[in-house]
Amino acid sequence: MSQSDPLFEALPEDPPVTPGEGRNRALGRTGVLPSQAIRALIAAGEIAGAPELEDSQIQPASLDLRLGKLAYRIRASFLPGTKATVRDKLAGLTFHEIDLTKGAVLEAGCVYLVPLMEHLSLRSTVAAFANPKSSTGRLDVFTRLIADYQESFDSVAEGYKGPLYTEICPRTFSIKVRSGSRLNQIRFRRRVSQQSDEAPGRVGDKHLRAIHSDVGLVEGEAAIRDGLNLRISLAPIEPEGLIGYRARRFAGVVDVDNVGGYAVDQYWEAVHLGGDKRLVLDPNEFYILASKESVSVPPEYVAEMAPFDPMIGEYRVHYAGFFDPGFGYAEGKAPGAKAVLEVRSLDIPFIVEDGQIVGRLVYDRLTEVPETLYGQGIGSHYQAQGLKLSKHFRQE
Structure with missing residues (x-):
């Protein structure tokens, strides 16, 4: 798929909704991307994984993320900031590495960082946002996405190219995870180039x-x-x-x-x-x-x-x-x-x-x-x- 695929062409903003017409009118192209657009991003190489992404990861408007082969027990949570990668900061914070290929227990009250199998190469009009999956939140497991050169958790800037990591802090229950376990999910938001809204597509x-x-x-x-x-x-x-x-x-x-x-x-x-x-x-x-x-x-x-x-x-x-x-x-x-x-x-x-x-x-x-x-x-x-x-x- 080319970068100019019509799925991503800029269209006018939606007109105001009036009662009775909301579900039937054509939608604009600004907002959160649905499953078919996520598949298009995968086909374009803007979302990739090693091993390759599985179809079961694609949800109606999000993508499940998979834990990689290693977890790092770290001293404290951190953000890389605009001038550093996650790995730049990781070296001074790691207590030890944990092999996840055969499964391992992450203890309650400890903080872990896990490189994910997925990585991104997004176009300039697409940003990404993450959150724990419902089942993760209901286990009281605090999970946040981290990416290189970012100043906030669970947020990836438009045009980001690089790896993804998840921070995991079980709060009440210790949990057992393994390579391929899915604790959080990512969704993608598109804006047309002339917009300056922080959250394009947000409903007032x-x-x-x-x-x-x-x-x-x-x-x-x-x-x-x-x-x-x-x-x-x-x-x-x-x-x-x-x-x-x-x-x-x-x-x-x-x-x-x-x-x-x-x-x-x-x-x-x-x-x-x-x-x-x-x-x-x-x-x-x-x-x-x-x-x-x-x-x-x-x-x-x-x-x-x-x-x-x-x-x-x-x-x-x-x-x-x-x-x-x-x-x-x-x-x-x-x-x-x-x-x-x-x-x-x-x-x-x-x-x-x-x-x-x-x-x-x-x-x-x-x-x-x-x-x-x-x-x-x-x-x-x-x-x-x-x-x-x-x-x-x-x-x-």
């Missing part, structure tokens, strides 16, 4: 209200302020009266590639609502809770949850944070999937009550509808979820 509140009027982002009225605001659910799930889970410290190792292999009660403590109908988040404890709303991401969009908003509390509500196109979506039906909240209070106890706003989703346009949506034959584990742990635990 006015546009978001129009989408909600058209297809329904949540049931009933939507609270929209700098994105779609979500409330926490502390409504007990009968008959057990469960409202969430708190991770058990000093539990066993979790193999990230072992789906359905672990009993819930060995790793999680069930949380029930007290008589005062509120929950006190203990500092540095990790909780799995759920949103009160069921959420929908229409096929033309993706969504991302802001992980931390000091305006609504000193806690973090989502580590993975990325919602694929089609999540919770069924045309003509109410939204069908809760947002699972990975909650950690920061430094001080914090009280949450049923229905309290705890986070917000921001939506981005795709350049076009993906070939396959989330939940449609691609092994999507969380499409119709309510309160749900990661895929590693047996929900009986």
Whole structure:
């Protein structure tokens, strides 16, 4: 594929959406790239891997990244900055190397750096952004992408050419990984050359209200302020009266590639609502809770949850944070999937009550509808979820 492939030609910005027309009009070419555009980047050599990329890595609007053969136990997290490569900084921070080819345990509370199998050679109008996969976040594994000459985590500048690395810090559970394990994913955002927006394709509140009027982002009225605001659910799930889970410290190792292999009660403590109908988040404890709303991401969009908003509390509500196109979506039906909240209070106890706003989703346009949506034959584990742990635990 040539660099001038029509898939990437600059087209005008989308006109404003009005109710009733949002799903049917042609989309512009500014925004997040869907699966077919990711395949085009692979065919053009702008995304490559050693060994070659597998088709199963391609998600509706992102690409799963694979761990390489070695992990480096490092003293502390770091960024290379604009004048250094990751390997320039790594030499003075490494404690020891770990062979991942036969699998190895990464211990809770330690920081590791792993070169990835994938590398990039992007054109000047395409940037990349990363986040942990949903299952990674629900294990309380803090994972961030690092690239050469970059000043921020999980972000790769337009036109980047070079290797990729992932920083891994298991917080509660020690994890077993191996070469080829997939802990984070990368997505690609395109801007037309004349744009100066930091986030081209980002959906503003006015546009978001129009989408909600058209297809329904949540049931009933939507609270929209700098994105779609979500409330926490502390409504007990009968008959057990469960409202969430708190991770058990000093539990066993979790193999990230072992789906359905672990009993819930060995790793999680069930949380029930007290008589005062509120929950006190203990500092540095990790909780799995759920949103009160069921959420929908229409096929033309993706969504991302802001992980931390000091305006609504000193806690973090989502580590993975990325919602694929089609999540919770069924045309003509109410939204069908809760947002699972990975909650950690920061430094001080914090009280949450049923229905309290705890986070917000921001939506981005795709350049076009993906070939396959989330939940449609691609092994999507969380499409119709309510309160749900990661895929590693047996929900009986």
